[in-house]
Every structure is written in structure tokens, then in C-alpha cells.
Amino acid sequence: MSSQHKPRNWPAWTFLGTVLAFLYVPLLPPAIRSFSGLEPGQGELTHYAAIFDDPVLIGSILNTLLIGSLVAVITPVLALLISQALRSWKAPRLILGLVLLPLFIPGVSMGVATALFFRVLGIDPSLLTMMVVQVLWALPFATLVILTVMANFDQTYLEAAHMLGANPLRAFLEIELPQIYQGILGAAIFSLILSFNETIRTSIVQGGRNTVQTYLWAQYQQVGLSPKLHALMTLLIAATLIMLALMALLESRTSGSRQ
């Protein structure tokens, strides 16, 4: 809806709408494919059921869930500590530059770097190495999310707590944390989403284990995409959208309570 004071707003919205349409259209085809190619007599959800008949795929789903939950716990904690360091130390440019660095390195290059790093250290590819590369990938985003909520927190409260005799840890736990925890939760969901959607960094350090995404990419390269894989993609897209909706809900509640 455009406001009445600016009658010429419709070209702007048309442009934004067109760009958005181009971005959202690719989310649809997997869902359409996942219901296609059904033999007569087969149920609508045949291709979805096939996902759970594939032991390799079930294994990679479990790996994805395990790695995802670890990434979702570790990343926000690191991001919180780094954001606190950013605020209290004198070199915010340097620290932020370091944390944001993985954003600007192509996934293939970062994957090669970490793979060689683990190799030189004698660490074999495992679920742990897969988790580490995903934490490094999610960290810049989680840090930005937490920095944004921390920016809305008025630091004079901490000074007041300090003057009343609270030590910094207690002041943080009792005053700041209750006000920013929804942002931390948001960073956790964000990290989970990024973990669920990461392919190349993970696939270079995967060894014999698979996540859903590396399995999908390997299958595409070896045999091509089947209706079952389209069903899998549909579930992945749906899971991502649900998590994003959850994040949006959290966000609207935070900004709602502030008004």
C-alpha cells in the first residue's frame, strides 16, 4: 500500500515487485516436480515416502540435524562474545573485518583452505570438520544480527548497574541479556538456516559423511535429479521458509514490545 502523500509511488513498487518475483519464482519448480511423474495408482506423496526408504539419505538427514543443532548453539555464543568484544575494545574495524572476512571469500576457496588446514594438522574429515566450516560461514551473519539488537540496547543501564555495585558479568546477565536474548535466538535460527543450506564448503571437508545438501549435489553430478530429490528439495525449501517465518515472528515481537 502506498501512502497518499506520494502519488507516484507505484513505479517504485512495480520495480521492487518485479525484482522480487524473479527472486521467488525459483522456489516453486521443485514442489511441482515432486508431484510429477506419478504412475496411476501411486499416492500423491510417493516421492516423499521414497526419501525415507533410502538409508543413505536418512543418514545424511541425521547428519544435517546433528551438525545444524551444534552450529545453531555454538555460532550465536561466539557471535555474542565477539560482539561484546567489539563494543568494549578499541579496534572495532579490525575485529569486524576479521569476522566478516568469510563472507567475501568464495565458498570453494574457503573450503580448499580449511581442507588443507585440517590435512596439515592431521585431522581427518569428519562431522566435526564439517561443523567447523559451517560455524565459520554462519558467524558473520550471526554477528551482524546480534550487533543490531545490541545497538538498540541503551548502555546507560549497564553503567547504572555498575554504579549500584554489580560486576560486569552480573550486569550483563541481569540487565542486558533479558533485553537482547531474542536477538540471540534469532542468530541461532539464522545459523541453523545457513547450516541447512550450505553445500560447497561442507562438501570439500566431508570425507565419507554426507549432509542432505552434499548428498543432493553429489547425486546431481553422478546421476541427475529424480522426483525423490525434488521432494527432498521441496522439504528443504519449506523448512527454510518456516524457520524464516519464525525469525520474522520473533523480530516483530521484539520491535512490538519496544514501542
Place this chain on the structure above:
Amino acid sequence: MSVSGKSSVARLFAFGIPLVTVGAFILAPIAIMAVISFWQKTGFSMRPAFVLDAYRAFLGGVRFEVFIRSLWVATSSMVIMLLIAYPVAFLIATRVRPDLVRTVLFLFSVPFLVNYILRTFAWADILGRSGAVNSFVLWLGITEQPLDWLLYSQFSVYLGLVTAYMPFMVFPIWLSLSGIDRRLQEASWMLGEGPRHTFLRVTLPLSLPGVFAAAIFGFVGAFGEFAVSTILGGTGYQLLGNSIVSALDVINYPLAAAMSTFTVGLMAVLMLFWFRLFDLRLFLGKIMGRS
């Protein structure tokens, strides 16, 4: 700061340890990779040395073609991405009602968060000979034959790259546009400049820190790309990411390291320019809530 000695030591550990760990996990792999790029390939492994074999293999031969193509594709697609992302960010910063800004930004970030490989698969589906676009064009009767320049072409590669990386470029540009002090624009108006001059001489220059950050992100992403080129480029079409993965496949670690190091080096040079050219306080202040 008037914090007591004991708690500042505790703080040093609480913040220092994670920061050093994270720093080590980001910088050490890049450093080791740079070192390995000078090592020698031996059979199925490598040994420490100081030779330029890997760089020679990279810069002479077929891989050089891939390198030049990646450079061109990355530069041109980055320009296209900016031409879309800048107006988007500008409209969000100037035309969208303040209470809707967050929602619109959110709408732009949703597709970015769905793995772009899945979205690229979908483009192959949409653009194929029996895909949605061709079905529609045939149904309209515009052509007799399906259009075959839609898929496995320059067009599809650029479309894939733009939809993969452009959404995330909106955010930094919006960040620097919305951080501009309105009074500067008003001053320009009052001094008699029209809207076009005000934009070119005040708004655009002040938004460059965000534009440059977005440009680096899009450029480096497209430069090291592997999935879009594999899925939408057709047989044999390679960008630098494919070249790196193929070096890994033949267990030539020094070569993969050399190509990756080159990419990271290029990124580092661009980042250095970014830090040198611009006053990033406005940009950072916006993120960290200082102005």
C-alpha cells in the same frame, strides 16, 4: 574505562579466547593454503618446497582461459547486479514507508537464504526446452521452435549469478544510503542544486562505502563460482570454482591452493581499497548503533 583490574582480566579471557580461536580458524587456513601453493605435487600427495609449478600450471594453459573468462563474467555480472541492487536499495531507503522498511528488506533476504544451488536447479527447469518459459512462448505462438538460447548460454549463466548474489547486495547499499544525514541533501537543495545533481554529487558519493562492499561480495562470488556454471553453463563451461574443484579431483593440492590463494589475494586487494578509500565510520556506526 573505570572497570576494576580483576574483571578486565576476566573480560580479556572471555572475549579474547573466542576471538583468537575464530581468528586462527579463519586466517591460519588461508596462510597454510598460501604456503602450500608453492609446494610440489608428488603422485597422490605433495611435499614442502618453494616452486612456482602450481602458478605456472594455473597461468599457462587451458586454466588461464577459465581465469580470464571468470574475470570478465565476474566484472560484468557485478555491474548488472549493482544496476539492480542500487535502485532497489535506493527505493527502499527513500520511497518505502519507514514502518515497512524492515519487512521489505526481509522479503529480499528470504530467497538469498535458500541454498542458491537449489534455486539454480530451478532455473534450469524453468528455462529448459520443455520448461515454463518455452511452453508459454510456444503457446503464445511467438515462435515455432522452443528458444534454445535460454538455457546453457551466457544468458542463463548471468541470470543464475545475478539471482544468486544480488539479493545480499541490497543490504549494505541500503545501510549506507539510510545512514546519510538528510541535512546534507537538504543543504544541497537549498544551495540551488536540482534533484539529479544532489543525487550525483551528494547521495551517490556518500553511499559508495556500501556500494563497494556489495560490489566486492558480488564480484568475488561470481569469480569463484562453480555451481551456476555447472548447472546453467552447459557442457564444458567452467568458471574458476570449477577449475579449483577439478584440481582437487585430480589430487593436485598445490594447484587448487594456488588458484584459491589468487582468488583470496584479489579479494584482499579489493578489501584494502575499501578500507583505504572510504571513511567507514558512518557505515560501521549504522551497524553498531553509533552515529
